[in-house]
Amino acid sequence: MNSWMAWLNERTGIAAWWQACRQRTAPLRCRTLASWPSVILFLFFLEAVTGLVLWMYYSPSAQTAWESVYYLQYEVLGGGLLRALHYHGGQVLLAVLGIYVLHMLFRWAYRAPREVVFWLAVLLVLVTLGVLLTGDLLAWSQRGYWSTNVRTNFLLLIPGIGEPLRRLAIGGPEMGHLTLTRFFALHAGLLSAVFAGLLWLHAKALRRADAAEEAAGRPGYPLWPVQTAVNALACAVALGVVLVLAATGVELGSPRDPIDAYAAARPDWYFIGVYQFANYFPGSLKIIPIFVVPGAIVLLYLAMPFIGRTLAGHVFNLLAAFGLLAAAAVLSWIALAHDRDNAAHQASLRAEAETAQRVRQLIQAKGIPPTGALALLWDDPKTQGPKLFKQHCASCHDYNGGPAPILSEKPSAPDLYGLASVPWLTGFLDRKQLTFNPPAEELSPTNRPKYFGNTKFRDGKMAAFLRDDLPEVLKDIDDGPAQFKKLIEALAAEASAKPGHKPPEDVLALFEDFTCTSSGCHHFHGQGQLGTAPDLTGYGSREWLIGIISDPAHKRFYGARNDRMPSYAPAGQPDQHILTPRQVEMLADWLRGQWYEPAAVAE
Amino acid sequence: MAESSPTPPIACGLCGGAPPEEPRRGFLARLVALGLGAAAYLTPVVAGLAAFLNPLRQKSQAGQFVRLASLETLDTTPRKVAVIMDRTDAWNLYPKQPVGAVWLRKVGPKEVKALHVVCPHAGCFIDYDAAAGQFVCPCHLAHFDLDGKRLEANSSSPRDMDALEVDYETQGGTTYVRVKFQNFRIGTAEKIEA
Numbered sequence: 001m002n003s004w005m006a007w008l009n010e011r012t013g014i015a016a017w018w019q020a021c022r023q024r025t026a027p028l029r030c031r032t033l034a035s036w037p038s039v040i041l042f043l044f045f046l047e048a049v050t051g052l053v054l055w056m057y058y059s060p061s062a063q064t065a066w067e068s069v070y071y072l073q074y075e076v077l078g079g080g081l082l083r084a085l086h087y088h089g090g091q092v093l094l095a096v097l098g099i100y101v102l103h104m105l106f107r108w109a110y111r112a113p114r115e116v117v118f119w120l121a122v123l124l125v126l127v128t129l130g131v132l133l134t135g136d137l138l139a140w141s142q143r144g145y146w147s148t149n150v151r152t153n154f155l156l157l158i159p160g161i162g163e164p165l166r167r168l169a170i171g172g173p174e175m176g177h178l179t180l181t182r183f184f185a186l187h188a189g190l191l192s193a194v195f196a197g198l199l200w201l202h203a204k205a206l207r208r209a210d211a212a213e214e215a216a217g218r219p220g221y222p223l224w225p226v227q228t229a230v231n232a233l234a235c236a237v238a239l240g241v242v243l244v245l246a247a248t249g250v251e252l253g254s255p256r257d258p259i260d261a262y263a264a265a266r267p268d269w270y271f272i273g274v275y276q277f278a279n280y281f282p283g284s285l286k287i288i289p290i291f292v293v294p295g296a297i298v299l300l301y302l303a304m305p306f307i308g309r310t311l312a313g314h315v316f317n318l319l320a321a322f323g324l325l326a327a328a329a330v331l332s333w334i335a336l337a338h339d340r341d342n343a344a345h346q347a348s349l350r351a352e353a354e355t356a357q358r359v360r361q362l363i364q365a366k367g368i369p370p371t372g373a374l375a376l377l378w379d380d381p382k383t384q385g386p387k388l389f390k391q392h393c394a395s396c397h398d399y400n401g402g403p404a405p406i407l408s409e410k411p412s413a414p415d416l417y418g419l420a421s422v423p424w425l426t427g428f429l430d431r432k433q434l435t436f437n438p439p440a441e442e443l444s445p446t447n448r449p450k451y452f453g454n455t456k457f458r459d460g461k462m463a464a465f466l467r468d469d470l471p472e473v474l475k476d477i478d479d480g481p482a483q484f485k486k487l488i489e490a491l492a493a494e495a496s497a498k499p500g501h502k503p504p505e506d507v508l509a510l511f512e513d514f515t516c517t518s519s520g521c522h523h524f525h526g527q528g529q530l531g532t533a534p535d536l537t538g539y540g541s542r543e544w545l546i547g548i549i550s551d552p553a554h555k556r557f558y559g560a561r562n563d564r565m566p567s568y569a570p571a572g573q574p575d576q577h578i579l580t581p582r583q584v585e586m587l588a589d590w591l592r593g594q595w596y597e598p599a600a601v602a603e
Numbered sequence: 604m605a606e607s608s609p610t611p612p613i614a615c616g617l618c619g620g621a622p623p624e625e626p627r628r629g630f631l632a633r634l635v636a637l638g639l640g641a642a643a644y645l646t647p648v649v650a651g652l653a654a655f656l657n658p659l660r661q662k663s664q665a666g667q668f669v670r671l672a673s674l675e676t677l678d679t680t681p682r683k684v685a686v687i688m689d690r691t692d693a694w695n696l697y698p699k700q701p702v703g704a705v706w707l708r709k710v711g712p713k714e715v716k717a718l719h720v721v722c723p724h725a726g727c728f729i730d731y732d733a734a735a736g737q738f739v740c741p742c743h744l745a746h747f748d749l750d751g752k753r754l755e756a757n758s759s760s761p762r763d764m765d766a767l768e769v770d771y772e773t774q775g776g777t778t779y780v781r782v783k784f785q786n787f788r789i790g791t792a793e794k795i796e797a
Contacts, residue, residue: 046647053651064694071694077660078653085650225632232640239643367696 025220026210031230033107034223036100037199037206038231039238040124043093044199046242048192050086055188058138060180063372065140066255070363070373073252084246090132092242094270097125105304105321108314113212115305120202122301127195129270134187136268140180142352145256146265148183149175157287254355255373260387264348266339273328276335297324358383361598379582382597385590388583389416392568398448399591407445412454413565416591420495420540425488427451431466455563461521462533469515477513487514495540495592511536523556531555545588550581663797664691666785668770672707674778677715681708681731681738681749686784705767705782706731706738708749717782718751719765726789729764738764761792 009015026034057076059068072079101121104110110118137148152169156162171178214220221227267275278289300320307313339345355377362376369375377383389399389406393416399406401417418424427433428451437453452458474480490507497503508527511517516536517528524536535556538544547554550569553562568579579587589595671684684707690700706718706729718738720728727742738747743759751764768783786797 042643045644049647049651053654056655067694072654075694076654076657078650079657082650082654085647089647225629225636228640229632229635232636232638232643235643236639239646243646367691368694370695370697 022222022224024207024223025214026223026227027213027218028221029109030103030107031227032234033103033109034227035231035234036096036103037203039096039234040093040100041199042235043089043096043238043242044195046089046239047086047093050082050089051188051192053082054086058184060138060184061177062140062180062256063370065138065180066252067368067373069139069252070368074360080249081246084248084250085242087250088245089242090128090135091268091270092238092245094125094128094132096238097121097128101125101301102321102325105308105317108308110305111308111314112305114205114209116205117202117209118305119302120198120205122298124195124198124202126298127191127198131187131191131195132268132270134183134191137183138180138187139252140256141253142256142260142262142355143253143265145175146262147267148179150265151267154286154290157290159287252356254352254359255377257374257377262348262352264339264345264352266335269332272335273331276331276338279335355383362596365596365598379586380595381586381589382595384583384586385595388579388587389590392579393587396564398450400445400448400450405445407448410440411443411448413563414452414455415448415450419545419591420492422488422492425492429466429470429484429488431463431470434466435463457563460561465515465519465521473514483510484514486510487516491536491539494536494538494544497538497541499538499541499543531559532561534558540592542585542588542592542594545591546584549579549584549587663786666783666796668768668781668783670772670779670781671705671717672780674709674713674715674771674780677707677709677780679709680733680736681706681718683707683720683731686782688784703784703786704728705784706764707780707782713771713778715769715771715780716750717767717769717780719767719787721765721786721789722760723762723765723787723789723791723794724760761790762794765794 005015054072057068057072057079059065069083073083074080076082101118104114104118104121133148133151137144152166152175155166155169158165167173169182171182210220266272274289274294277293278286281289304317304321308317358380359373359377362380363373366376386399386404386406389397393399394406394408396408396411396413398408398411398415399417400415405417414428434451435453435458436451437449437458438447452460452463457463474484477483487510490503490510493503502525508525511522511524512527516522517524520529521533522528522536523530534548535544548557551567551571552558552565553560553567554570558565566578567576569577569581569584667688669686669688671686672682676682683704685701686703686705687699688702690697690702704720706720708716708718710716718729722729722740722742722745724740724743724745727740729738729740729747731737732739736749737754738749738751739745740747740760745758745760746754747760747764748754751766753760753763765787767785770781770783772779772781788795788797
């Protein structure tokens, strides 16, 4: 031994320690059982190392948590892999702890003198659950946020202390910045430290129990090198499992939206059984599946070393443990099968995945503003348009087309899909289609009032004009039907014309000839007058749509004849606004199909 | 509590029962124990290191021309002008933010000299001492003349103040001064783009 080793050894006793390590013995039981603690220590190391680097990139606040994770995932070399290792490592750690506990049970290795060894393993399972549940929220994604919201609300089920308990858990009356800082401190600080402490105690208890058994006459065998090799092999296998899982990645999802609850939020695999179990109980009794039964199961496990003193008790423990495992498996399967066959659940998953993809497109195009990635989604017509339409327009209007048609329960106003396009206008100017209104019981996605069928304009001047006057007008004009087509095309062109443009004289004459303007009903670029029927100047353009959504009762649109449409943002009356001016703009842009799309990637 | 069972009640086929006394497998076992163990423990360390070292592969923002002032508002005494640009900080894009400042001074009727306010010594912001008519860095008292030349023979600054490229742009009869704003490495005698 060279001199500096001797120097070090003199001060630390490291040689004696190493010698003691190499000479450690344990009673022969089962190599696999003996290797679990090594695997647990290894996985804890993996979590600690990956977690530390994640910590260097993580910023816990409502505007930066998701954003910083996004940056790590997509901008940092190996960041996605690091996150996947940390996430799946945690899942595997929980699974290994569960298997360890069951293995101890199976081998009757939890009775005297190993009660404390067993208890500490059970406690490690509980602490790991705490670590995973607090970690679940940190990315501040829709899934993590809304499932944590449900979980923390379950605390309210506990009589008396439920409300203060929930406040303490989320750091205030509502979830926000302080929930993140609190969960982060619990996840990376307190609970992880408790885990490390329990693991250390577990190792101590294990050695003590081994020594006690050897003292009682069981032969011991050396742990070095064969058992150590088995341990290393077990760690390598565990790492292999984590790597295979990590290769599938870990989703980030879309940033949490506090006004768009995510319906498909489900707990991870370890709680999906409890989730399904709770579904069998009415609201007033939810405390039973959420707290009473799981609490009783934990108590049962803690009592098992005493129950298992006799063979009969041991058999009871085994039946209970594996029975509960089987029950959890069946419940989980029922829940997963139910979700798989549930169209609404699948639609919710798809919508979330689309939002996640959309926010990535927006970030790549515009960068994340200081107000966070959610601000990009809240300002995106493609994302907000359908939501606003469903919430504010679909009680009367259909949007019956495109990849995701929106159908009204009781359609009463025009279908706005393809509004002001040539096909839409052609249908509008056909009296049958304009006034078509099937009986409510015959409504189907293809059999619906498309225009004025269910409005008071069904018997209005426009319908009367199409019935009584248009045939005459068409006869009077040279080449009437062709001119009529030209009129429709000219009107459709208004939607995309620049503000302030002036159509050519022959177009103005067309509107005159077809009596649109000469009748005094419509206004069109200085001809005719406002006040009877909507202005045809810029018909269907962004500016026109914003105008009619903001205030259809304005004299430029329906004026006093307005049927039932609310004024969503009347000018000069901010207290009357149902939508913000920006929301009106986004609705108009969405109806016109105007939103940011990334350029197709060149092959 | 003294009872203890000498044999496990259920044997599993995986481990075999005989106490291991296997000197010939010793070498293989040692190799597996140390080699595989080390490989397992190193894997997360390597993954963590890759992400930890990420800052090394990031480039700083390239210099770009920014309009700073109109020519007529400048004088022969230096004026400090803020540089407003989009700034990226990790995941955030801050639109139109002050990102730094430049000393601008007229050196001819239609010519301007631009000096970076950041001192090449340790990155403090250099002030202008109007009474003395020189620049001075308040942190370690390096003095510079109006052209940014060091005035002390043993100045704490390793190089003169960093001059920036200037060009001019006329719009609606007004001439604007544009400066290529970029940062240079601190502490070196040569001017190296940061």
